[in-house]
Amino acid sequence: MSELICAIDVGTTKICALIGELDDDNNLRIIGVGRVPAAGLRRGVVINTAEATAAIGQAVAEAEATANQVMEAAFVGIAGSHINAIGSKGVVAVGRNGRSITREDTLRAQEQARNIALPHNRDIIHTVPRSYTIDDQTGIHDPVGMFGYRLEVDVSIITGASSVVTSLVNCVQSNGVAIKDLVLEPLASAEAVLTDDERQLGVAVVDIGGGTTDLAIYLESAPWHTVVMEIGGDHFIRDVATGLRMPYGKAEALIKQFGHALPSRVPPDAEVRSGAFGETAHQVVNRRILAEILNARAAEVVELILREFKRSGYDELLPAGIVLTGGVSQLAGFAELSRDYLHWPVRVGRPTGIASSVMDLSSPEYATAVGLLLWGLRRGAVHRVAEPPASQFFERVLRWLRNFLPVPGTL
Incomplete structure (x- = not known):
């Protein structure tokens, strides 16, 4: 018998499904991972049910295949400005x-x-x-x-x-996965990246994902304020794609490899070859100019975060400062820019407390998914399963493939 906890992080840019197994010492180890590009979602909200259902099904199928287990029920993250x-x-x-x-x-x-x-x-x-x-x-x-x-x-x-919640629930359940609990994503991220001292003293976790920035303020070990803002990594990518006139995918790759939020840290003559529109399909990009584009958007994000802190009334009650997580937190110079702008302690939070036998999940972009597992673990929400028969995997694959088949009579 295995004791399992499962999670599905439904994000704007990626969908991540995890299967965790408890060992004899009650330690959680991740044995199944499925990660696919998001589809049918915008800023954390389902906008195309068929596409979102298929993407969730693919992530679940990948996690089941690596774990050799069936995901019967999962903790599912939810976010968006409707919160x-x-x-x-x-x-x-x-x-x-x-x-x-x-x-x-x-x-x-x-x-x-x-x-x-x-x-x-x-x-x-x-x-x-x-x-x-x-x-x-x-x-x-x-x-x-x-x-x-x-x-x-x-x-x-x-x-x-209600409409957003119901759409998400339907997309998950259409793949044969029951929902243990819907979990607000900044609360899940906090489970993975905050220390007990930070929670007790007063801290904010800021998860900057692809489509949204999720914020949760903890005071005396409890979440006192949460908000979801409609700004995220996609805005950085769009700025670069527009400003440098290059395809969206090329802009994303350029940011990941050469991006910096502080232009002063980049030599003025540093250049890199990248993609472009037109017949040549490539161009030489000045990295200082790239940094200036990213700096403008980064400063806006930090200003919005500060404005939300002040609006909440808790801005003077956070001695532990801010813990950044999510994909944008990995942008070089972003944490330093935030620290200089806010004059508070700032660190990048990485998921801790769970081992993985499949892949390295210590990157901030996995904070929500890992946090969903920890949310379930701390509430004792494990379920025992026997070794699944091969027929269960076959049925799950068939169900996922049906998402791509046309409705009869529509051809």
Whole structure:
């Protein structure tokens, strides 16, 4: 019998499926990885169901093939500008004579906090406890076992647009994968890259992906503020493709290999050969000019991050600073630019705490996927599976291939 946890990170530029296995010491090891280019998605939102379903199915099939296991259920990341967070409180009576508070009492209090009026087109994704109050004692993180008469919880209720949530759920379930939980992506990333000290002191995790920038602020070990902004790595690529008049794919490759967010770090006469439009299909690019293009967009992203910190009111409560993750965090000079602009501690967060027998997943771009596995592990959400018969793999492959077949009668 194997104990498995599975995850699917549905991003704007890539879809990553992971299968993790618990060893005898309860350590999680990744045994299956599937990574494919995203399709049918824009800024974290499904815009073409057939394409998104097929891409998710391909990532799942690759992970199953490398793990020799079937992904029956998974933790699935969700993001996009449709996400919203609101504060709420719930209060329950513990007992007329008082008693020790149980886990059931905390769940009752959270249920009371969820009893708020929401528009009909909004779904609750998370109810995240921020702190508890027992009678007049405030600032309690875990009240279980403490004595009291009245329990109050302060929560952050994270909601998403019903249509967007339903579309994502359908795309995953159409591939025969049940959803254990939808997890807001910045909360998943935080699981993979933050330390306990950072969470306790006050820190922000900023995940800059292909289509969105996801931000989560942690105070006293709990997430107090989350937001998703519609800006990401695609904007950098588009700037370079437009400014240097080259194909999108060539611009992306140029940024990865030679990009820098600080022009002063690049010699003024440094040049590199790259792609171009037209008959020649190539050009010589001045790397200083490339850096100036990237610097302008990087400064805008950091300014938007700072503006969001100030809007949240928590900008003075983050002694541990910022932990950057996601693909853009790997751009040379971006962390230094952020540090100089914000005057806060800044580091690049890399996934930790999970070994992999398949490939190296320590890059920041895998923070969300790895964090989804850790989210499940810390909540005890493993399932036992026997060695799957070959017929299950065959059926899964057939289901995935059907995504590419035309509907009968449409030819």
